[in-house]
Amino acid sequence: MSFTRELYKLGFEISPVILCDGVAQSIPGGMLPIVAITQSASFVSGLLGGSVQLTDLDKYFCHWRASQGGTMIDYDIGRYPFANQAVAANALLAQPLRIPMLMDAPVNDNSGTMTKLVTLSALQMVLQAHANLGGTFIVATPALIYSGCILRTVRDVTSTSEPVPQRQWLWDFEQPLVTNSTTDQATNNYLSKIDVGDKTTESTWTNTASALGNTSLGSTVSGVAGDIVGLIGKLSGAFGI
Template sequence: MSLSDTVSAAFRSTYDLAFQISPIILNGGIVAGTLGGMMPIIGLNGQLTSLASSVLTGGGLSLDDFYARFVPLPGSAVISNAIGTYPFANQQVAANAIITQPRHVSMMMIAPVKDASGYLSKLALFTALQTSLQAHCNAGGTFHVATPSFLFTDCLLTSMTDVTTGESKQQQIQWQLDFVKPLVTQQAALAAYNGLMGKIAGGAQVLQSSAAGTSIWSSAVAAAGSAVQGAVPGITGMSGAVNTFLSQPS
């Protein structure tokens, strides 16, 4: 085998591993205590250990040894918008009434039994997989889903459904996993919450709204005319009244 063939085979194996063997990454939840807080889905049945051992020792682990392959299903949405149909103040606003919708992606897990021993281990394998995925969802975990064209991050698993057709004599070998990318993630919500609480704790208030629709925050100095910190009773004027009120014990 030539060098170019070797490189091509290595790239092909990497592609298969990333997008077909283990394109689903668990994040947080039951794997929050692991290194990096993430783990590929093949780690739920112990095959991650076999893969790591093969890479470190230079062994020949075949990608056919993995229990399942994943294929992205048609219909995944990387852009999802809705048009507002309620009354608007003017036509200019109505022309740009785009409402962002959650993105979604579905993966097909194909896991046929490959040998006689597989019929005995199938029940235990899928029970463990279902239990782990449900526990991960219950613990607030999210999923990263890798497809050849787009990476969906911080998704929620909404369902895992048997979609096996009659083309095979085996039952329950094709499973559809549906994911939704929420509009607001926990990280984004926490950042917004911390920013808002920081402004409120600092004595900021909203004076008016800008033309772009964003709020303009003002500090207590601009609102009262003097600093709130260290305010003492007895100061006359508007700033003294505000400072006196804010300095009273609750």
């Protein structure tokens, strides 16, 4: 039971954010857990001070939790004119999903004030480089795991009554509707259709006429088609085609 609790704490409280590609593209698997960045300075500081306690997860530099306001499903309603009421009644526009995560970075036995300064400064540089390289994130919450996320903002939300300044940071992630992979797939499918081309064959017209059946509309359409074929035959004979 204790082992399961430690795994839960490690996955959802210590390192729920994973950097994908970007700065992690040279790492096997292309993924870098955020704890490798947030804990590096504390590890060095602990080695120098002779007080490394990495087995105690409560002593880690920061702890995470899913903040209020995250979305599981988000749709907007189409408000522009539609062709008919049946389409308008079901017009839902998907919106990107938001995943706010709260990072709590107190000053404890393994992370002094200087360690905090070094860690957050290094974290800022890594995140900026990751964004410039087009990297994404995986965000794990107790309810859902979001992949292909982008990081929009990281801002200080520490209460004014908190004695430790800049302790709590709100990370605002967003899962976009379209990723690079899905865009490439859609483009390739579209180009494939263009390459093949849409050809109207005789069988297509026959199936359409059969679907109309013996109704008056079917007879009218068939009659018009026959007249057109006859007219084309006369013109071909007149011009010697």
